[in-house]
Amino acid sequence: MAKVALFIPCFVDQLTPEVGLDMVRVLRRLEFELEFPQEQTCCGQPAFNTGYWNDARPVAERFLQIFRSAEQVVCPSGSCTTMVRNFYPELLAGTPWHEEAIKVGKRVFEFSEFLVKVANVKDVGASFPHRVAVHDSCHALRELHLKPESRELLRHVRGLELVEMPYSEDCCGFGGTFATKFGAISAAMGDAKAGYAESCGAEYVTATDPSCLLHIDGILRRRKSTVRTIHLAGILAQTASAAERGARPAARESAR
Amino acid sequence: MSNAAHEFLRSAAEKSADLAHRQIIRRGIDSYNAANERGRSRFLDWEAARLRCQEIKWEAVNNLDRYLLEFEQRVKDRGGHVFWAENSKEARQYIADLATARGVRKVVKSKSMVSEEIHLGPALEKLGIKVVETDLGEYIVQLRNETPYHIVTPAMHLNRTQIAALFKEKLGDVDTDDPQQLVAAARRALRRDFFSAEMGISGANFLVADAGMIALTTNEGNGRLCTSVPRIHVVLSGIEKVIPRLQDLATLWPVLATAGTGQPITCYSTLAGGPRQPNEVDGPEEFHVVLVDNGRSELLANVEEREVLHCIRCGACINACPVFRTVGGHSYGTTYMGPIGSVLTPRLRGLNEFQHLSYASSLCGACTDVCPVKINLHHHLLHNRRDAVNASDRPWSERIGFMLWRWAVEDSRRFRAAGWLVRLGMRVVHRLRLDGTVLDPARPWNKNHAAPLAPAKSFRALWGKHNGNN
Numbered sequence: 001m002a003k004v005a006l007f008i009p010c011f012v013d014q015l016t017p018e019v020g021l022d023m024v025r026v027l028r029r030l031e032f033e034l035e036f037p038q039e040q041t042c043c044g045q046p047a048f049n050t051g052y053w054n055d056a057r058p059v060a061e062r063f064l065q066i067f068r069s070a071e072q073v074v075c076p077s078g079s080c081t082t083m084v085r086n087f088y089p090e091l092l093a094g095t096p097w098h099e100e101a102i103k104v105g106k107r108v109f110e111f112s113e114f115l116v117k118v119a120n121v122k123d124v125g126a127s128f129p130h131r132v133a134v135h136d137s138c139h140a141l142r143e144l145h146l147k148p149e150s151r152e153l154l155r156h157v158r159g160l161e162l163v164e165m166p167y168s169e170d171c172c173g174f175g176g177t178f179a180t181k182f183g184a185i186s187a188a189m190g191d192a193k194a195g196y197a198e199s200c201g202a203e204y205v206t207a208t209d210p211s212c213l214l215h216i217d218g219i220l221r222r223r224k225s226t227v228r229t230i231h232l233a234g235i236l237a238q239t240a241s242a243a244e245r246g247a248r249p250a251a252r253e254s255a256r
Numbered sequence: 257m258s259n260a261a262h263e264f265l266r267s268a269a270e271k272s273a274d275l276a277h278r279q280i281i282r283r284g285i286d287s288y289n290a291a292n293e294r295g296r297s298r299f300l301d302w303e304a305a306r307l308r309c310q311e312i313k314w315e316a317v318n319n320l321d322r323y324l325l326e327f328e329q330r331v332k333d334r335g336g337h338v339f340w341a342e343n344s345k346e347a348r349q350y351i352a353d354l355a356t357a358r359g360v361r362k363v364v365k366s367k368s369m370v371s372e373e374i375h376l377g378p379a380l381e382k383l384g385i386k387v388v389e390t391d392l393g394e395y396i397v398q399l400r401n402e403t404p405y406h407i408v409t410p411a412m413h414l415n416r417t418q419i420a421a422l423f424k425e426k427l428g429d430v431d432t433d434d435p436q437q438l439v440a441a442a443r444r445a446l447r448r449d450f451f452s453a454e455m456g457i458s459g460a461n462f463l464v465a466d467a468g469m470i471a472l473t474t475n476e477g478n479g480r481l482c483t484s485v486p487r488i489h490v491v492l493s494g495i496e497k498v499i500p501r502l503q504d505l506a507t508l509w510p511v512l513a514t515a516g517t518g519q520p521i522t523c524y525s526t527l528a529g530g531p532r533q534p535n536e537v538d539g540p541e542e543f544h545v546v547l548v549d550n551g552r553s554e555l556l557a558n559v560e561e562r563e564v565l566h567c568i569r570c571g572a573c574i575n576a577c578p579v580f581r582t583v584g585g586h587s588y589g590t591t592y593m594g595p596i597g598s599v600l601t602p603r604l605r606g607l608n609e610f611q612h613l614s615y616a617s618s619l620c621g622a623c624t625d626v627c628p629v630k631i632n633l634h635h636h637l638l639h640n641r642r643d644a645v646n647a648s649d650r651p652w653s654e655r656i657g658f659m660l661w662r663w664a665v666e667d668s669r670r671f672r673a674a675g676w677l678v679r680l681g682m683r684v685v686h687r688l689r690l691d692g693t694v695l696d697p698a699r700p701w702n703k704n705h706a707a708p709l710a711p712a713k714s715f716r717a718l719w720g721k722h723n724g725n726n
Binding site: 008012013015016017018020024036038039040041044046047048049051052053054055058059062090138139142143169170171173174175176177178179181182183184185186187188189190192214215217218219221222 | 615706
């Protein structure tokens with residue numbers, strides 16, 4: 001199988017490493033040869049989104065230098081994938097890195113996109129006997145135009161019941177530094193989202209973006225909700241045998 | 257932080273916690289969404305219609321000088337007057353002078369956001385002229401002494417009960433919450449005003465260059481009454497509203513109606529192009545068009561931001577915006593609210609004072625997705641942010657923060673060390689039960705969230721240990 005380079009977003013690396021590990025498990029099960037370029041840090045999105053383009057630019061160039069030789073790059077975040085594919089060309093317009101940005105952007109894929117559109121896999125052999133609702137993360141939905149991919153993967157998970165939550169396409173309110181600069185607005189948006197998740201009877205909310213989930217999880221737990229969050233990779237990583245062995249607790253239960 | 261920013265933060269926090277407000281707006285937007293979806297389905301190809309509208313507006317905005325002069329010439333040929341106002345003050349002054357010279361005591365207005373932008377109402381009232389808003393929503397907010405909550409649905413934040421109580425108090429002759437009877441009461445009151453006013457002021461949805469006419473749409477017929485009954489008709493419009501050809505309305509009118517309210521076409525579509533002609537039986541004796549610049553030329557000169565002038569003020573981006581739905585239209589404290597307001601206001605009124613609006617967005621992009629003229633709204637928010645930073649107009653703490661961030665992420669060993677330190681700090685704060693308190697460096701996050709638990713090891717550490725085989 002083809003070689004795949006892992007693009008692990010900075011906050012996944014530091015705060016939710018299990019998302020990266022779960023993605024690794026799924027890709028290994030599909031027999032991809034994986035590499036993790038150790039030099040990688042951050043794609044530059046926090047600075048770019050806050051307006052610090054001059055600080056984001058060298059960080060973007062650094063990213064391209066690290067990943068330019070990779071055949072395919074997979075990332076467990078639609079947002080960071082968007083940064084590279086959709087925003088690098090604008091950020092680096094007029095610099096020697098512009099062409100490279102466009103080229104690398106075509107080889108960077110969000111995880112569900114990679115599975116369904118590149119690897120052509122819908123059934124990854126996972127088992128997760130729970131009711132799950134999908135939150136459509138904004139960047140994956142509107143910048144990468146991904147929506148059916150995650151649902152297609154979930155429909156092939158043993159025992160999983162897919163439920164639709166109302167307003168699944170509404171932003172959860174994370175928005176990077178927005179969540180801290182405008183905490184009241186962000187929390188209220190998250191609160192609405194949490195309410196929709198609770199109303200649809202799901203046990204779990206899943207998404208392709210760990211940042212949305214970090215936000216929704218913090219709001220749900222603050223509401224003392226019974227609904228939990230789990231990244232798509234977390235669901236796809238679980239197999240019937242692992243569940244029987246009780247090898248891993250579901251989702252981020254360790255963090256509760 | 258500017259005063260406007262302070263006020264925005266205060267009001268936004270208050271509205272964010274107002275669950276009754278959230279419910280009213282949700283209901284309003286839900287019914288808009290349903291109508292809008294039906295409306296779009298009536299188009300053979302909605303995307304093609306958007307693309308066509310984008311092309312028309314692009315052509316108009318990029319040849320603004322030519323089309324505005326053509327419009328002016330044709331209006332003058334028919335005996336109308338055109339006044340070019342560089343700013344709010346000039347526009348206000350022209351209309352005030354005209355009203356004074358003609359002895360106007362009452363003005364009826366159909367909806368015009370430019371009139372809000374230039375604060376026309378208070379200026380006329382200062383001269384002792386009574387100004388009556390005749391759009392029902394505008395009429396309601398005027399009775400409440402409020403500004404419009406939304407550019408298309410100004411009274412969206414009010415429910416039937418609140419409007420019933422307002423009418424009972426202000427109009428006297430109605431005591432019911434039946435919508436039809438409430439509308440009838442407003443109609444009775446407004447009819448008297450239409451026939452006693454000496455001046456009618458309208459906005460313009462489009463200025464049609466080749467016809468030399470304004471295109472005006474209203475759902476209540478009030479626009480038609482404002483433009484035809486009073487002796488004097490004054491049109492107030494931004495210069496960006498010009499379009500090349502009458503024929504362009506074939507696409508723009510239905511698209512505007514669909515994006516605005518989901519209607520196939522707005523109920524009353526009016527073209528007006530000058531005073532009553534010798535062979536005509538009705539219409540105003542005088543016809544004035546006030547073309548307002550008020551910062552638009554500067555936007556036009558900015559190639560990167562120019563497309564913001566394509567906006568046809570349909571309100572679709574506002575309805576799609578989750579921030580608007582949370583903070584409500586009044587929190588913005590500006591004439592234009594929601595995404596278009598957050599893009600436009602810092603450009604028209606100063607990045608220094610209004611940059612906070614460009615930051616008050618999660619950049620979800622829902623606005624860009626629905627814009628019928630395909631303005632890349634959330635990218636313009638990013639541009640505004642970039643320009644604020646480049647103007648060294650951001651807080652010191654943030655600038656130092658990003659200096660440190662860059663130092664950390666430009667080297668993987670530094671990044672690893674910084675990450676380790678942050679995780680250690682998070683664990684210590686958590687152990688001491690300080691999450692979300694003033695002693696918590698992550699307070700801005702933790703005061704609104706249950707704190708995330710920091711893992712002992714990073715992904716790279718786990719990968720290094722087992723090469724990912726865990």
